[in-house]
Amino acid sequence: MPSLGDIFQIGAVALGVDVGTSAIKVAEVRRSGRGIELVRYGIAATPSGAVANGIILDRQTTAGALASLLRTSGIRRRRAVASVTGPNVLARILRLPPIPEDEVKQAIRWEAERHLPFPVEEAVLDAQVVGEVNEDGSRQLEVLLAAAPEATALTCIEMLEGAGLQAVAVELSALAMVRALSLRGMPGTVAMVNLGASTTEVAIVRGGVPQFTRTIAEGVGTLLQGVRVASGGGEAAVPAAAFGDVLDALTAQLRRSFDFYRAQYGGHQIDRILLCGGGARAGSVDRHLALEMEIPVAVGSPLDGILLGRRLDADAVDRIAPQLVTAVGLALREFA
Numbered sequence: 472m473p474s475l476g477d478i479f480q481i482g483a484v485a486l487g488v489d490v491g492t493s494a495i496k497v498a499e500v501r502r503s504g505r506g507i508e509l510v511r512y513g514i515a516a517t518p519s520g521a522v523a524n525g526i527i528l529d530r531q532t533t534a535g536a537l538a539s540l541l542r543t544s545g546i547r548r549r550r551a552v553a554s555v556t557g558p559n560v561l562a563r564i565l566r567l568p569p570i571p572e573d574e575v576k577q578a579i580r581w582e583a584e585r586h587l588p589f590p591v592e593e594a595v596l597d598a599q600v601v602g603e604v605n606e607d608g609s610r611q612l613e614v615l616l617a618a619a620p621e622a623t624a625l626t627c628i629e630m631l632e633g634a635g636l637q638a639v640a641v642e643l644s645a646l647a648m649v650r651a652l653s654l655r656g657m658p659g660t661v662a663m664v665n666l667g668a669s670t671t672e673v674a675i676v677r678g679g680v681p682q683f684t685r686t687i688a689e690g691v692g693t694l695l696q697g698v699r700v701a702s703g704g705g706e707a708a709v710p711a712a713a714f715g716d717v718l719d720a721l722t723a724q725l726r727r728s729f730d731f732y733r734a735q736y737g738g739h740q741i742d743r744i745l746l747c748g749g750g751a752r753a754g755s756v757d758r759h760l761a762l763e764m765e766i767p768v769a770v771g772s773p774l775d776g777i778l779l780g781r782r783l784d785a786d787a788v789d790r791i792a793p794q795l796v797t798a799v800g801l802a803l804r805e806f807a
Contacts, residue, residue, distance in 0.1 A: 484510070486548040487647070487801030488537065488631065492522045492690070493668035494749060495537055498798035499546050500777070502806055509788070510780040512795055513544030524688055525557035525644075525670050527626050534633030541634065551636045552801040553627050554644040556672060559589055560619045562645050562684045564736075566604065566611045575600060579616055587618055595621045601680045615680060617643050642804060644797050645674035645684040650807065651773035651800030652745060659742035663771065664725065664760075665796070666691050666750030671721065673728045677739060683732045687724045691717065691750035718759040725764065745771035751793040773799035 482502065489496040499511040518536050521529040541547075565582050567575070579598040584591045595618065602613040619641075628638045648663050657679070665672035671687040729741055744766050746757055751770045761768040772792040777799070779785055788795075 483805065484548055485802040485805035486546060486551040486636075487798040487803075488551045488553040488636070489644070489647075489797040489801065490522060490527065490533060490537070490553070490627075490630070491517060491667050491749075492524065492670065493517055494794065495533075495540055496795055496798040497537075497540060497544060497546060498773075498795050498802050499544075499548055500799065500802040500806075501780075503778075506778050507776075507803070507806065508778040508780050509774065509783065509795075509799065511544050511546050512783075512788070512791075512798070513540045513546065514791060514794060515540040515543075523669065525555070525560070525686060526623060527630055530626055530630045531633060534630045537630070537634040537636075541636075549636055550639050551631055552640045552642060552647075552804050553631055553638060554647055554797055554801055555619045555623050555627055555641055556644040556670065556686055557619075557623060558686050558688055559587075560623065560643055560684075560686065561586070562615060562617045562643055562674070562681045564601070564680065564682045565614050565616050566606070567614055569610055569612060572600060575612070575614060579614055583616055583618060586616070589620060593621055594618050595624050602678070613680075617646065619643065640804060642801060643684070644672055645681050647797045647800030647804070648672075648674055648747065649676055649679065649681055649800070650803050651796045652747070652771045653775060657743075660739050662725075662729065662741045662744045662766075664744055664746050665748040666721075666746060666753070666756065667748050668750075671724065672748075673725065675729075675732050675741065677736075682736055683728075685728050685731075687728070689720070689724065691721070691753055691756075715759070718754075718756060719763075721756075722760060722763045725760070729764075741766055744768045747771045747773075747793040747796040749794050771796060 484501045487498045495515050497513045501508050501510045518532045521533045576598050597617045599615045601615045624641045627641050631638045660677040663674040667690040669690045671690050673685045674681050675683045757768045773796045
């Protein structure tokens with residue numbers, strides 16, 4: 472039986488905006504009497520040089536491209552949730568002694584100084600108590616810290632405003648991915664790997680809670696371009712053997728991330744890898760990673776449990792679903 476909150480939200484519409492180095496993705500979802508529906512979506516190329524490593528460099532040009540995409544997608548919603556990513560954006564599980572919940576954010580600010588690669592005074596922080604543990608007979612709180620440079624978040628907000636949108640919230644991409652892939656009910660430890668053009672985002676999730684995130688400053692596109700340049704091939708097709716070298720480089724980066732996680736979080740093993748993003752279905756990425764990492768690998772879709780609007784082509788949406796993971800997850804924040 473639906474709750475009163477669900478009933479009052481019927482008809483509510485939400486918009487998620489995911490700006491990447493090579494593509495801008497938007498997703499509009501609606502809560503209807505049938506459930507949550509993907510109503511409209513759109514994908515367009517990011518203007519060359521406007522975004523790099525998850526950072527918006529040319530706010531005005533990016534805003535213009537987003538505004539154009541909203542028009543061509545038929546999206547009129549003016550309130551949006553957007554994401555931030557990049558090498559200085561992170562989520563970590565930290566442990567604190569039991570303190571009142573209203574004191575957690577102040578306490579986490581001091582703790583964050585040990586984890587941030589930039590001054591805490593320049594950070595936007597959020598913290599949420601997600602559980603409790605007993606360690607050596609002592610009760611401790613598990614707190615999820617989310618942090619991003621304030622300048623990065625403000626640039627994102629200003630870009631949205633330039634496109635005629637109002638920012639409802641700016642959220643870490645990793646948190647949006649967890650929401651979109653419904654990992655809260657998934658047992659074990661899952662590594663989400665968002666394969667972008669110039670970055671690879673890794674989020675390790677246990678019990679539905681992100682434990683660790685890392686942005687690798689290389690994506691499938693970056694690695695492939697390196698192969699093309701080295702071979703003098705320009706934009707020519709990359710031979711299968713060379714693509715295998717690209718996957719080996721990606722595998723090495725993921726191993727380093729997994730090893731760091733295991734060292735920091737008590738040796739928990741990764742039970743499953745979920746791929747998403749524009750590179751999730753490139754070549755044989757899933758089979759290669761499964762073989763090399765000896766971990767089951769699947770391509771994640773944000774459409775499990777989400778209905779499609781009657782005007783959408785199911786086959787067309789399925790083909791690009793891994794690219795929409797973050798955008799859908801951002802929109803779903805409005806219904807969380």
